[in-house]
Amino acid sequence: xxxxxxxxxxxxxxxxxxxxxxxxxxxxxxxxxxxxxxxxxxxxxxxxxxxxxxxxxxxxxxxxxxxxxxxxxxxxxxxxxxxxxxxxxxxxxxxxxxxxxxxxxxxxxxxxxxxxxxxxxxxxxxxxxxxxxxxxxxxxxxxxxxxxxxxxxxxxxxxxxxxxxxxxxxxxxxxxxxxxxxxxxxxxxxxxxxxxxxxxxxxxxxxxxxxxxxxxxxxxxxxxxxxxxxxxxxxxxxxxxxxxxxxxxxxxxxxxxxxxxxxxxxxxxxxxxxxxx
Amino acid sequence: xxxxxxxxxxxxxxxxxxxxxxxxxxxxxxxxxxxxxxxxxxxxxxxxxxxxxxxxxxxxxxxxxxxxxxxxxxxxxxxxxxxxxxxxxxxxxxxxxxxxxxxxxxxxxxxxxxxxxxxxxxxxxxxxxxxxxxxxxxxxxxxxxxxxxxxxxxxxxxxxxxxxxxxxxxxxxxxxxxxxxxxxxxxxxxxxxxxxxxxxxxxxxxxxxxxxxxxxxxxxxxxxxxxxxxxxxxxxxxxxxxxxxxxxxxxxxxxxxxxxxxxxxxxxxxxxxxxxx
Numbered sequence: 001x002x003x004x005x006x007x008x009x010x011x012x013x014x015x016x017x018x019x020x021x022x023x024x025x026x027x028x029x030x031x032x033x034x035x036x037x038x039x040x041x042x043x044x045x046x047x048x049x050x051x052x053x054x055x056x057x058x059x060x061x062x063x064x065x066x067x068x069x070x071x072x073x074x075x076x077x078x079x080x081x082x083x084x085x086x087x088x089x090x091x092x093x094x095x096x097x098x099x100x101x102x103x104x105x106x107x108x109x110x111x112x113x114x115x116x117x118x119x120x121x122x123x124x125x126x127x128x129x130x131x132x133x134x135x136x137x138x139x140x141x142x143x144x145x146x147x148x149x150x151x152x153x154x155x156x157x158x159x160x161x162x163x164x165x166x167x168x169x170x171x172x173x174x175x176x177x178x179x180x181x182x183x184x185x186x187x188x189x190x191x192x193x194x195x196x197x198x199x200x201x202x203x204x205x206x207x208x209x210x211x212x213x214x215x216x217x218x219x220x221x222x223x224x225x226x227x228x229x230x231x232x233x234x235x236x237x238x239x240x241x242x243x244x245x246x247x248x249x250x251x252x253x254x255x256x257x258x259x260x261x262x263x264x265x266x267x268x269x270x271x272x273x274x275x276x277x
Numbered sequence: 278x279x280x281x282x283x284x285x286x287x288x289x290x291x292x293x294x295x296x297x298x299x300x301x302x303x304x305x306x307x308x309x310x311x312x313x314x315x316x317x318x319x320x321x322x323x324x325x326x327x328x329x330x331x332x333x334x335x336x337x338x339x340x341x342x343x344x345x346x347x348x349x350x351x352x353x354x355x356x357x358x359x360x361x362x363x364x365x366x367x368x369x370x371x372x373x374x375x376x377x378x379x380x381x382x383x384x385x386x387x388x389x390x391x392x393x394x395x396x397x398x399x400x401x402x403x404x405x406x407x408x409x410x411x412x413x414x415x416x417x418x419x420x421x422x423x424x425x426x427x428x429x430x431x432x433x434x435x436x437x438x439x440x441x442x443x444x445x446x447x448x449x450x451x452x453x454x455x456x457x458x459x460x461x462x463x464x465x466x467x468x469x470x471x472x473x474x475x476x477x478x479x480x481x482x483x484x485x486x487x488x489x490x491x492x493x494x495x496x497x498x499x500x501x502x503x504x505x506x507x508x509x510x511x512x513x514x515x516x517x518x519x520x521x522x523x524x525x526x527x528x529x530x531x532x533x534x535x536x537x538x539x540x541x542x543x544x545x546x547x548x549x550x551x552x553x554x
Contacts, residue, residue: 112490112506116463149426151463152490152506158463186393186428186435213389213429215495229389229429 003237004250005274012273013038013066015207015251016045020258024034024054028061032261034270035246037111038064038247041099043092055098066247067142067205068105073109073118074126075156075165085109086126090133097137102130103204105178106143110156118157124166128174128181134174141166142178142204149218160184160193161172167202176204179239180251182211182222185230191238198242206239208232209252210275224268226276236277280514282551283525289550290315290524292484293322296543297535301331305338307540308338311547315341315524318376320369343380343524344455345373345481350386351403352396352433358394360503362386363403367410374414381411382455383420387433396433402445404452411451419455419481420444424463425493436472437461444479453481456516457528459488459499462507468515473518478534483516485509485554486529497530501545503553513554525554 006012014036016027024045031039039058046054049087055263071092076082089104095133096104108123110116127141134141141165147154157163157180179195184190197203215221236248250269257265282291291313293304301322308316316335323331348369353359366381373381385400387393404418411418420440423432434440440454454474461467474480479538487505492498502509513525527546536540 113508115508116465147425149424149492149495152488152492159465162465186425188436188439190391211429215426215429218426218492218495222375231390231392 001237002231002233003240006277009035009270009273010037011247012036013040013064013247013249014269015040015042015069015249017042017069018250018252018269021262021263024049025057028057028063030266031215032061032063034266036063036270037162038066038249040067040069040251041065041101042069043095046095048140051095051098055100058099064247065099065101066249067105068092068099069105070107070144071104072106075109075111075114075122077111077114082122082126086129089126089130093133093139094139101139103140103142103178105205106141107146107155108143108155110151110153112153115221116151116156120162120166123156124169127166128170131170131174140174140204142176144178145170145178145183147183159187159189160197161189164193164197164200164202167200174200176202178205178207179203180207181230181232181235182207182209185211185235190235194238194242198244203239203242203244205246205249206236206244207249207251209250210276217255220253222252222254224252224257225250225272232277237271248273279508279510280517281345285322286312286547286550287314288524289313290317290449290526291546292317292319292342292346292526292528294319294346295527295546296539298539301326302334303351305334305340306473307543309338309340309545312524313340313547315343315526317379317526317528318342318344319343319346320372323372328372328375330376334549335376341524342376342378344382344527345369345376345378347384349383352386352388352391352392352399354388359399361401363406364449366403366407370407370410370414378416380419382482383418384423385420385432385434387428389430389431390514393428393433397439397443400433401446404443405447408447408449408451417453417481419450419453421455421457422460424460436464436466436467437474441470441474441477441479444477451484455477455482456480457484458509458512459484459506460487462488462512467512471515471519475521480516480519480521482523482526483513483521484526484528485513486527487553494532497532499529499531501529501534502527502549509554515520525550
């Protein structure tokens with residue numbers, strides 16, 4: 001059953017990558033002025049200013065920070081590669097803690113030619129290896145199942161079922177799932193999986209955007225909510241039926257929208273959030 | 278377990294779309310000269326010459342015809358649209374019979390914004406409505422699950438599980454599944470689904486190509502076997518373990534390869550078939 005329209009922007013968060021041309025400071029200022037409740041921070045906007053300055057900007061904005069994006073990329077062909085990924089993930093967790101982020105979103109990785117089952121094995125091991133550090137800094141880890149079109153090189157976890165399997169195996173309250181409608185909308189098991197994830201206590205995040213028809217690029221042609229074919233409101237209804245009270249995080253990669261005036265585009269994002277989320 | 282290398286080209290068939298610049302006559306002549314056993318015919322090469330001439334070319338070539346490609350596109354927003362699709366599918370079945378094709382491959386269709394479950398309902402009804410005609414002309418119907426990146430507008434059946442469900446529901450020996458490695462390689466249930474389809478007697482076809490990393494276009498950037506990350510030989514092993522004795526059909530859409538000299542490219546196709554299929 002579709003969810004009711006959202007009464008306001010208090011549960012709206014926007015990923016900085018949505019407004020890629022903006023700095024972190026610009027994102028935070030504009031989002032706050034727009035009345036948005038939160039910002040999810042991509043690491044590329046931290047890099048030019050450093051984590052201390054980034055943390056100050058976010059703190060001063062008063063915005064909540066659902067997530068730092070993104071850690072993961074666990075599978076590697078040798079131990080040294082995998083170790084480097086683990087080290088980077090610990091830095092990522094420290095940055096998330098500094099920002100006051102609730103979770104790090106994990107794009108778990110894949111290696112072309114490595115069997116997906118083996119890659120998933122390495123993902124489980126990798127996430128397990130981060131638990132102590134995550135506990136120490138008080139940051140959750142959200143596995144994001146990515147669309148099967150990214151199975152070749154970006155993510156060996158392409159359905160909620162496999163993410164839920166990792167959560168089940170690790171059985172740690174810090175490990176959960178980030179549900180992005182873009183990646184999972186086509187899944188015939190979606191409603192069941194959302195319910196099971198809710199029962200498991202692992203439904204950590206909901207990301208929204210839309211699937212354009214036709215989609216012109218595999219990476220950077222996501223649509224604003226309402227520009228595509230996803231029944232976002234019904235998926236939000238499924239998620240909220242589990243008791244989810246988190247943010248609805250707008251995360252849109254779009255060359256087309258990045259080329260627009262970003263202030264006018266933010267107005268469109270807010271409108272799309274109100275009307276199609 | 279990976280299959281053994283293929284001893285020769287007798288079970289190799291090539292889809293005419295693989296060599297898009299060629300006419301049907303050119304395809305048949307070159308494939309026969311290369312020692313390939315079969316040709317699967319796309320309707321676009323019939324259109325300029327008519328079905329009688331196409332049937333004569335194919336018959337004279339001595340090549341087997343595993344499939345005519347493609348029928349389907351069942352879902353529609355109104356009854357008239359759906360009826361037009363049914364009429365077109367009957368023409369397609371007649372053409373398949375004229376060519377001596379064993380099956381029509383069904384790309385089942387999807388309508389942007391129509392719930393996928395409703396679209397699948399319309400697909401079941403559509404396939405059911407073709408059974409009598411298919412029986413009359415002695416042609417099988419092979420549902421091809423398409424990659425989830427086509428769920429928006431091309432196919433509401435994106436895993437073998439849903440195709441198998443339609444087969445189960447209709448329970449007719451004329452209805453089965455065309456397994457294309459490009460569409461299903463990522464599926465965590467793939468091995469199980471192939472086994473179950475085999476037990477069901479519905480594993481009608483195996484299509485091969487490869488998934489390029491990165492993939493630069495959603496439609497026309499398929500790789501030659503060996504150019505991508507799919508473990509084709511293992512998937513063929515799973516298929517043959519069910520007792521499958523049909524053709525390994527090469528089906529590659531690639532702007533890059535279509536731009537090459539097609540005779541030299543056919544040599545590469547044959548080499549890739551021998552070494553990576």
